[in-house]
Amino acid sequence: MQDEADSAPEAVFNEFLVHGGLIRPDAAPRYTALTGGVSSDIWRVDLPDRQFCIKRALKKLKVADDWFVPISRNANEVAWLQTANQILPGSAPEVLAHDADAGMFAMEFIAADEAPLWKEELRHGNADITFAAATGRALATIHARTAAMPDLAERFATDDTFHAIRLEPYLETTARRHPDLAAQLMSLVKITAQTKIALVHGDVSPKNILVRASGPVFLDAECAWWGDPAFDLAFCLNHLLLKCLWTPQTAPAFLKCFHALADAYLDTLPVPLAGSVEVRTAHLLPGLFLARIDGKSPVEYITNEADKDRVRRVARGLLSSPVTGLSSVLDHWAREIGVSL
Numbered sequence: 001m002q003d004e005a006d007s008a009p010e011a012v013f014n015e016f017l018v019h020g021g022l023i024r025p026d027a028a029p030r031y032t033a034l035t036g037g038v039s040s041d042i043w044r045v046d047l048p049d050r051q052f053c054i055k056r057a058l059k060k061l062k063v064a065d066d067w068f069v070p071i072s073r074n075a076n077e078v079a080w081l082q083t084a085n086q087i088l089p090g091s092a093p094e095v096l097a098h099d100a101d102a103g104m105f106a107m108e109f110i111a112a113d114e115a116p117l118w119k120e121e122l123r124h125g126n127a128d129i130t131f132a133a134a135t136g137r138a139l140a141t142i143h144a145r146t147a148a149m150p151d152l153a154e155r156f157a158t159d160d161t162f163h164a165i166r167l168e169p170y171l172e173t174t175a176r177r178h179p180d181l182a183a184q185l186m187s188l189v190k191i192t193a194q195t196k197i198a199l200v201h202g203d204v205s206p207k208n209i210l211v212r213a214s215g216p217v218f219l220d221a222e223c224a225w226w227g228d229p230a231f232d233l234a235f236c237l238n239h240l241l242l243k244c245l246w247t248p249q250t251a252p253a254f255l256k257c258f259h260a261l262a263d264a265y266l267d268t269l270p271v272p273l274a275g276s277v278e279v280r281t282a283h284l285l286p287g288l289f290l291a292r293i294d295g296k297s298p299v300e301y302i303t304n305e306a307d308k309d310r311v312r313r314v315a316r317g318l319l320s321s322p323v324t325g326l327s328s329v330l331d332h333w334a335r336e337i338g339v340s341l
Contacts, residue, residue, distance in 0.1 A: 013029075016099050017054075023047065031043045031045060031054075034053070039057065039220075039222055040074075041056050042055045042056075044109055052109050053107050054106050057103040057222065058071075070164070073158070075100040075103075076158050078105050079155060081093060081107070083142075083152065087145045087146070088142065090214055091216065092221070093108045093217065115210035117206065117207060117211070118207075119209075122206055125247050125253075127257050128211075128257075132257035132258075134264070135209060135261055136266075139204060139236070140265040140266070140269045142198075143197075143232070143269065143273075144270055149199075152199055156225055158225045163193065165223050166223055166231070170292075170295045171188055171189045174295045175189075178294065181316060181319050184319045197228060200225045200226070200228065200232050201224060202221065202231065203220050203223050206236075230277045234281045237258055237262060237326070237329075238285055238288045238289055240254050241258065241333050242311070245302050255330060255334055259330065262278075266278055278326055282323050282324055283322050286316075287319060289318075290311065290315035292311070293311045293315075317332065
């Protein structure tokens with residue numbers, strides 16, 4: 001099996017689908033490559049009477065730097081999707097079949113006309129504050145419910161994978177590129193790695209959230225990990241800050257979405273958790289902000305050096321002088337881009 005390909009390995013897929021009970025041996029499914037991001041390949045499978053997807057993890061991620069990650073993360077994603085659907089039915093695609101050894105699984109296909117990607121909505125200036133709040137509530141519900149399910153800790157003891165996919169490429173790489181802030185960034189790595197509270201998705205961003213009438217649908221949980229829920233909140237809020245440079249005319253609405261998501265999330269978490277999660281999120285967010293400029297996976301839509309420097313200026317300032325509230329992070333960025341809150 002090829003590690004990366006635009007054409008599907010049909011014989012391998014057919015065998016997987018037959019074994020999983022999704023097609024008959026004489027079926028002739030049509031495979032269409034979809035956008036799979038940097039870490040996986042995804043194909044839509046078309047049959048006369050149904051559609052679904054196959055997702056296959058890549059050993060080497062599709063980024064400029066060498067970035068190798070175990071394909072076992074595919075099984076972690078399956079387990080996260082199943083857990084999320086048990087807690088909030090419909091909050092993740094339904095898993096139809098899984099081959100852990102091959103690092104692939106089949107899941108339901110959700111058409112864009114039924115549930116567009118949140119990233120595309122934001123790209124076109126559609127900043128729905130109600131949906132942002134619904135996303136915060138859903139994420140907090142999954143975190144709160146799993147925090148009361150300690151048996152999940154062993155199933156999602158994926159520290160090595162989470163380090164390889166998240167902490168090293170984002171925070172540690174950025175620390176090497178900003179040596180004067182290395183102590184602060186490595187402290188974030190240590191605190192995040194040691195905080196074990198709930199089931200974390202690890203890649204909660206608008207590109208991995210579908211906008212459905214019933215609420216958000218979370219995709220791409222390869223980074224699933226038993227750890228700090230602050231990582232998920234910071235990771236998602238980070239994108240709402242960055243989008244202000246992608247679609248500047250909608251920046252005020254994006255910042256309102258930030259506020260709505262954060263407030264809904266913190267209001268949904270149990271009180272004993274909410275305060276400490278907010279503090280860790282406010283500390284972590286500037287590190288992730290800087291990482292999307294100078295880490296291994298910079299955002300593709302910020303290419304202007306002046307815009308990159310705006311992110312660096314705010315992120316570096318907040319890393320040097322940390323704040324404890326998310327509203328303070330928001331205020332610093334709003335002042336930088338000239339938005340009145």
